[in-house]
Amino acid sequence: MSDTAHETGGAGPSHRGVEAGVAVVVGAFGIITVLGSLKVGIGWADDGPMAGFFPFYIGLAIIIASVVNLYNVLAAPNDGSVFATWEQIYKVLTVVVPTAVYVTIIPFVGIYVASALLIGLFMLWLGKYKPQAAIPVAIGVPIFFFITFERWFLVPLPKGPLEQMLGLAVG
Amino acid sequence: MFEDIGNLMHGFAVVVQPHNLLLMVVGIVLGVIVGVLPGLGGANGVAILLPLTFSMSPTSAIIMLSCIYWGALFGGAITSILFNIPGEPWSVATTFDGYPMAQQGKAGEALTAAFTSSFVGALFAVIMITLVAPLVASFALRFGPAEIFSVYFLAFCSFVGLSKEPPFKTIAAMMIGFALGAVGLDQMTGQLRLTFGSETLIGGFDFLIAVIGLFGIGEILLTMEEGLSFRGKSAKIDLKVVLKTWKELPKYWMLSLRSCLIGCWMGISPAGATPASFMSYGIAKRISKRGKNFGKGEIEGVVAPETAAHAAGTAALLPMLALGVPGSPTAAVLLGGLLIWGLQPGPLLFVEQTDFVWGLIASMYMGNIVGLIVVLTCVPLFAAILRIPFSVIAPIILVLCAIGAYTVHNNTFDVVMMLVFGVVGYFMKKANYPLAPLVLAIVLGDKAEVSLRQALLGSQGNLGVFFSNGLVGSVMTLGLIALFWPIIQNGWARIRGSSPEARAAE
Amino acid sequence: MSVTKSLFTIGTAALASGLIMLSAAPAKAWEPSHPIEIIVPAGTGGGADQMARTMQGIITKHNLTKQPVVVVNKSGGAGGEGFLDVKNSKGNDHKLIITLSNLFTTPLATGIPFSWKDMTPVAMMALDEFILWVNADKPYKTTKDFVAAIKAAPDNTFKMGGTGSKQEDQIITVALQKATGKKMIYIPQSGGGAVAVQLVGGHVDSTVNNPIEAVAHWRAGKLRPLCVFDSKKLDYNEKIQGDLTWNSIPTCKSEGLDVEYLMLRGYFMPPGVSKEAVAYYVEMFKKVRETPEWKKLMSDGAFNTTFMVGDEYAKWVAENEKIHESLMKEAGFLASKSN
Numbered sequence A: 001m002s003d004t005a006h007e008t009g010g011a012g013p014s015h016r017g018v019e020a021g022v023a024v025v026v027g028a029f030g031i032i033t034v035l036g037s038l039k040v041g042i043g044w045a046d047d048g049p050m051a052g053f054f055p056f057y058i059g060l061a062i063i064i065a066s067v068v069n070l071y072n073v074l075a076a077p078n079d080g081s082v083f084a085t086w087e088q089i090y091k092v093l094t095v096v097v098p099t100a101v102y103v104t105i106i107p108f109v110g111i112y113v114a115s116a117l118l119i120g121l122f123m124l125w126l127g128k129y130k131p132q133a134a135i136p137v138a139i140g141v142p143i144f145f146f147i148t149f150e151r152w153f154l155v156p157l158p159k160g161p162l163e164q165m166l167g168l169a170v171g
Numbered sequence B: 001m002f003e004d005i006g007n008l009m010h011g012f013a014v015v016v017q018p019h020n021l022l023l024m025v026v027g028i029v030l031g032v033i034v035g036v037l038p039g040l041g042g043a044n045g046v047a048i049l050l051p052l053t054f055s056m057s058p059t060s061a062i063i064m065l066s067c068i069y070w071g072a073l074f075g076g077a078i079t080s081i082l083f084n085i086p087g088e089p090w091s092v093a094t095t096f097d098g099y100p101m102a103q104q105g106k107a108g109e110a111l112t113a114a115f116t117s118s119f120v121g122a123l124f125a126v127i128m129i130t131l132v133a134p135l136v137a138s139f140a141l142r143f144g145p146a147e148i149f150s151v152y153f154l155a156f157c158s159f160v161g162l163s164k165e166p167p168f169k170t171i172a173a174m175m176i177g178f179a180l181g182a183v184g185l186d187q188m189t190g191q192l193r194l195t196f197g198s199e200t201l202i203g204g205f206d207f208l209i210a211v212i213g214l215f216g217i218g219e220i221l222l223t224m225e226e227g228l229s230f231r232g233k234s235a236k237i238d239l240k241v242v243l244k245t246w247k248e249l250p251k252y253w254m255l256s257l258r259s260c261l262i263g264c265w266m267g268i269s270p271a272g273a274t275p276a277s278f279m280s281y282g283i284a285k286r287i288s289k290r291g292k293n294f295g296k297g298e299i300e301g302v303v304a305p306e307t308a309a310h311a312a313g314t315a316a317l318l319p320m321l322a323l324g325v326p327g328s329p330t331a332a333v334l335l336g337g338l339l340i341w342g343l344q345p346g347p348l349l350f351v352e353q354t355d356f357v358w359g360l361i362a363s364m365y366m367g368n369i370v371g372l373i374v375v376l377t378c379v380p381l382f383a384a385i386l387r388i389p390f391s392v393i394a395p396i397i398l399v400l401c402a403i404g405a406y407t408v409h410n411n412t413f414d415v416v417m418m419l420v421f422g423v424v425g426y427f428m429k430k431a432n433y434p435l436a437p438l439v440l441a442i443v444l445g446d447k448a449e450v451s452l453r454q455a456l457l458g459s460q461g462n463l464g465v466f467f468s469n470g471l472v473g474s475v476m477t478l479g480l481i482a483l484f485w486p487i488i489q490n491g492w493a494r495i496r497g498s499s500p501e502a503r504a505a506e
Numbered sequence C: 001m002s003v004t005k006s007l008f009t010i011g012t013a014a015l016a017s018g019l020i021m022l023s024a025a026p027a028k029a030w031e032p033s034h035p036i037e038i039i040v041p042a043g044t045g046g047g048a049d050q051m052a053r054t055m056q057g058i059i060t061k062h063n064l065t066k067q068p069v070v071v072v073n074k075s076g077g078a079g080g081e082g083f084l085d086v087k088n089s090k091g092n093d094h095k096l097i098i099t100l101s102n103l104f105t106t107p108l109a110t111g112i113p114f115s116w117k118d119m120t121p122v123a124m125m126a127l128d129e130f131i132l133w134v135n136a137d138k139p140y141k142t143t144k145d146f147v148a149a150i151k152a153a154p155d156n157t158f159k160m161g162g163t164g165s166k167q168e169d170q171i172i173t174v175a176l177q178k179a180t181g182k183k184m185i186y187i188p189q190s191g192g193g194a195v196a197v198q199l200v201g202g203h204v205d206s207t208v209n210n211p212i213e214a215v216a217h218w219r220a221g222k223l224r225p226l227c228v229f230d231s232k233k234l235d236y237n238e239k240i241q242g243d244l245t246w247n248s249i250p251t252c253k254s255e256g257l258d259v260e261y262l263m264l265r266g267y268f269m270p271p272g273v274s275k276e277a278v279a280y281y282v283e284m285f286k287k288v289r290e291t292p293e294w295k296k297l298m299s300d301g302a303f304n305t306t307f308m309v310g311d312e313y314a315k316w317v318a319e320n321e322k323i324h325e326s327l328m329k330e331a332g333f334l335a336s337k338s339n
Helices: A004-006 A016-039 A053-075 A085-124 A131-152 A159-165 B001-014 B020-034 B042-050 B051-055 B057-083 B089-103 B107-141 B145-159 B167-182 B207-225 B240-268 B275-289 B300-315 B317-323 B329-340 B354-377 B379-387 B390-409 B411-428 B437-456 B463-467 B470-483 B484-494 B498-505 C002-024 C048-062 C080-085 C100-109 C144-152 C168-180 C192-200 C210-217 C273-292 C291-299 C309-329
Strands: B184-186 B191-194 C036-041 C069-073 C096-099 C120-128 C131-135 C159-163 C185-189 C223-228 C239-241 C263-269
Touching: A016 A053, A016 B167, A016 B191, A016 C192, A016 C210, A016 C223, A053 A159, A053 B411, A085 A159, A085 B207, A085 B390, A085 B411, A131 B390, A131 C036, A159 B184, A159 C210, B001 B354, B001 B379, B001 B498, B001 C120, B020 C239, B042 B057, B042 B329, B051 B057, B051 B089, B057 B107, B057 B300, B057 B329, B057 B354, B057 B379, B089 B107, B089 B437, B089 C080, B107 B240, B107 B317, B107 B379, B107 B390, B107 C144, B145 B275, B145 B437, B145 B463, B145 B470, B145 C223, B167 B184, B167 B437, B207 B390, B207 B437, B240 B300, B240 B317, B240 B437, B240 C273, B275 B300, B275 B379, B275 B437, B275 B470, B317 B329, B317 B354, B317 C192, B329 C185, B354 B379, B354 C291, B379 C192, B390 B411, B411 B498, B437 C185, B437 C192, B437 C223, B470 B484, C036 C048, C036 C080, C048 C069, C048 C096, C048 C120, C048 C263, C048 C291, C080 C100, C120 C273, C120 C309, C131 C144, C131 C192, C131 C210, C144 C168, C144 C223, C159 C192, C168 C309, C185 C192, C192 C210, C210 C223, C210 C239, C239 C309, C263 C309, C273 C291
Parallel strands: C036 C069, C036 C096, C159 C185
Antiparallel strands: B184 B191, C096 C263, C120 C263, C131 C223
16 A cells, blocks of 8 residues: 555655554553453463463563564664655545544434434535435435334434434433 | 155255245345344344244244345355455455455456355255264264364464465464453453453454454545545446356366365354354465465455355254254344244254254255345346445445444444544554454454363363364364465475475466 | 435424324323333343243234334343443333343452342243253263262362353352362353253263253253252153153252252343333233243243242342352352452
């Protein structure tokens, strides 16, 4: 994928820096695993290995692997390649940010209303669709899911004040 | 034996009655819908329709319910290939080559290959069930903790060392998978671990949430980065693609046969379809001449896991009926259905309820044929989904992913985790960490750990238990051979006098 | 534009039907106004799941309530996930949870914060029995043979298979160890069906499976029941294997093993639900108990069919909680405060 960044030739964070960052985050995850394992015991009890026995060594392996990875990144000469151009990162964020808002509001407004907002926003903002095209899709798709999940398959999904008001919510 | 064939013919007579055929089509279509929508899953589909079947005869009911099961198995491949979202653990391996094929505009070929392979795998397994049912049940009984661990060990060994990524990144990815799989309740001690006092973590990380995030959301982010389009949308799609692909498939008969055997074996052992699909993919990659192209859209990489998964999924119904142990949540719900109709799964079901058993086996034959016809006619329809503009389909996929993540544990926190996995997947993929070993470790890691510890508990810490009888010993040896295969290959090449470099250059 | 228009029509129609539903709520007795959710704090296919799904089937088939019944599995953290969900759904009249012994064992063993006092007791549907099983190929014909063999061998010779860790099966195992004075190797499995198959395959020496989990293998002559962990024999007289019935199995106490254990199969609701709703579900469960399907399930699984509601039920639960607390304390199964 980094080839694409090469070709477009735009500016952006260096591949080297991001890779080092990933290695550090992975290493931190390993440390958390080791700490969590120590809490529940990493030795042998009389009924076999304790709960933390395997996770402890798994955590150690993660730490060692990311130290090697970090060393490999830092030891290699900086080839100046970028991880992604700022423009590409902006594009990725245009998905990540709305989705983050989406998953945050699901517990409060329910999945159907949140989905309608997400689809509508996406089509209007990123797809540059006209409202008369975007709004029916944005409302129709959640209604379709509602009928499929709640009515046919009886799978309750999160619902909010709107469904309460309409008397459609389980709880 | 002849009596059995007579019974089977009688079973066919029952199954081809018009109303049963109709129930079959209804079941398959419902199953495909259930398989396509992540989070519904076969278990839900069967559970929900179970009450509807109380007014039918047990045979009609089981025909419809098992067809939902087949339909869901077929349907699982669709989202794996089109959107890189595997709905079931055994569809994960299908994404490795299926999704790249779709990106290259070969979605029709990939879907046809997947459906046809599923059918071949299932058919092979049904024939095996018909011929050797009693033997199979006693074989399944030989699997204790040590034997089950050996099977997981073989699955891991036939898969590691496969990726092109740097070895320490592969190790890191796989270990992260193991660590995530360990979160939650430790089955062996009944203790919570790695939850850090959080109530939302007590259920652990389900593989589905990780996979929907890493593969599904991660893929949308990568697509977004490269501009707003699914690359496959220009593909020409009509039913001819089915015939074209069929012409190509017979070439891979050896691969199919091997995958069928792996699948049946895994299905009978309690390990099930997931290790079967990974193992079959791993072995195909090692043996195939085009092994180096695996992961870039090789049709063999779709055929191998799909064949094995379906052979296993079908073969797993046998231990369920004969021993009463379900191989999957879907099978568990089917089992519950049997009890409600007053059929007691167990060794005597085959003796006391011949009508029912042979009706079921006949419906396995018919259901798969009907299923294949239904899904193949829909290939152009499924492939046409890729023509929908990205800015319309992307949010709908995001919604589907969220629904799928929520329904795993009915927990909104999982939806947040799904997005976190998505962002992590994006970074890992760009930083050249392989995701497949991570997913394999989440899916099978905790199961492997549990059977390892059960075995060691039983033997009081003696490792000899893994070589204590012919069965476990030979599976472990196979695993070791698979693990050291590259070294063995090199050594063999040296003995024959040609250096590995020379061979690679050929 | 016509699409938009028809969608608006659907919208208004949905709104209208919503209003009708609201106004149709009768004043006389409480009725569920939307789907009823049954939480199963265990995985699909287990005993609790089977019972909940059978009841779902019975309720649907006999039309015992106007609203659909939905079964949802929340098995994470040994069922803690399901119990926490109910605890946090205060005042939800449409949510029920079926319990097994993890109602008592999970909070004690894991420290997950919930207790039956956080919920509203509805009804005890039945009690599940436990039976000591051995492989039929083994020479142990009676409990006395088996106990003698255990006593004659060194510690950690005999393997006991069971469901989960620090739950009912292991509690019984610890009680057996106390009675025989010898340690057994307890091997936890993920589900009761798998436990029975491990015994048939000879990978463990004994199990304490519930009747319904092992009956098929008994009928096929693969397993042998030695004794039942109850104060009296089971009251079912249909022949199962040869001339043997559930009633032919002696109690463990009469065989010299003084261990008794029964598991609750009952329902609870979230805290703060209305009395009328509880009364409604009690009536519904009473109707369930009258159906032939329920009676069949009870006799197939040799359940103890005790039915309790209200204060009697709450009192039973309170007593059982105490029993579990002391059993688990004795066995050293209580959660350490560290996690």
